[in-house]
Amino acid sequence: MIKNFILALTVLFTFQTVASQEVASLVENNRWSIEKAEEWYAEHDWITGANFIPSTAINQLEMWQADTFDAETIDRELGFAEEIGFNTMRVYLHSLVYKADKEGFKKRIEQYLKIADKHNIKTIFVFFDDVWDANPKIGKQRAPKPGIHNSGWMQDPGYPASNNEALFPELEVYVKDILRTYANDERVLFWDLYNEPGNNNKGNESLPLLKKVFTWAKEVNPSQPVSVGLWAWNLTDLNAYQALHSDIITYHDYESPDWHRRVIELLKSHGRPMICTEYMARTRNNYFQNTLPMLKEYNVGAINWGLVNGKTNTIYAWDTPIESGAEPEEWFHDIFRKDGTP
Structure with a gap:
């Protein structure tokens, strides 16, 4: 009995080791070469745009659920973006909307892409997110808290869901379905794949889901590149995995130009195209006028946070609430008022 038990354990361990190596090999073998990444980047005009959510939505759930999907506002506000020359929007999805209404969610994604394409805007879709509220719930979303930055934004899949491996199979179905649907879509x-993994003090707890989402993506192997942005220099394990498995290098930087320039110089060592997928925090000396020309100089794509001031309240700084809800003298994020004036 003991011999058989030991043999069974040995076989199981060997199988798991081989399977793990095959998965790692799949992700590594399907990673784009530097040459392929450079060719892809050269095919596009300089990538400029914003992180987008319509002003009528407080979070990703309110943006995508059937009752609150606001095509009219999306159309109008993407028109503002087109008018100033933006060609790209970074847009967050949410797995709970898919779980509740798979076909309806996919129809609304298609509707969004048609509107964006009409305005000559391409889309970066974001799957998972470790930022802000860890308890997302489907249905009616709460009202914004006056003067509080992103008072209703939701993590995806939330916490502790993000490190509950029993939930990974249904997340895999979601990710692969969306990827397969748009794997060859030029829009x-x-x-x-994952916004700011490890945020909210999760650290390496997010590493298993990070590895899984890269694996799922590379099993589908879409025609578009995949990436996860670097955002915190102290998360060394996460950073290494993200940088070494992304087809292109993406990152976030809300600091002043002297620091930001050093980050660009450091990340250039990867030899891959680079896109800054979050920047602009005016009260931290991170403006369009001192950051955008620098990104253009280095041919780094530029996606700032926020387009139209709305329910996300991102005109207020992360750590400087205004309880009265009065407009700050200097907006933190965002570009336009709801009527399209800057």
Whole structure:
């Protein structure tokens, strides 16, 4: 009995080791070469745009659920973006909307892409997210808290769901379905698989899901590149995995130009095209006028946070609430008022 038990364990361990190696090999073998990444980047005009959610939505759930999907506002506000020369929007999806209404969600994604394409705007879709509220719930979303930055934004899949491996199979179905549906769609610029993994003090707890989403993406192997943006220099394990498995290098930087320039110089060592997928925090000396020319100089794509001031309240700084809800003298993020004036 003991011999048989030991033999069974040995076989199981060997199988798991081989399977793990095959998965790692799949992700590594399907990673784009530097040459392929450079060719892809050269095919596009300089990538400029914003992180987009319509002003009528407080979070990803309110943006995508059937009752609150606001095509009219999306159309109008993407028109504002087109008028100033933006060609790309970074847009967050949410797995709970898919779980509740798979076909309806996919129809609304298609509707969004048609509107964006009408305005000559390509889309970066984001799957998972470790930022802000860890308890997303489907249905009616709460009202914004006056003067509070992103008072209703939701993580995806939330916490502790993000490290509950029993939930990974249904997340795999979601990710692969969306990827397969748009794997060859030229309206999708690239796939941002996981926003700021490890945020909210999760650290390496997010590493298993990060590895899984890269695996699922590379099993589908879409025609667009995949990436996960670097955002916190102390998360060394996560950073290494993200940088070494992304087809293109993406990152976030809300600091002043002297720091940001050093980040660009450091990340250039990867030899891959680069896109800054979050920037612009005016009260931290991170403006269009001192950051955008620098990104253009280095041919780094530029996606700032926020387009139209709305329910996300991102005109307020992360750590400087205004309880009265009065407009700050200097907006933190965002470009337009709801009527399209800057």
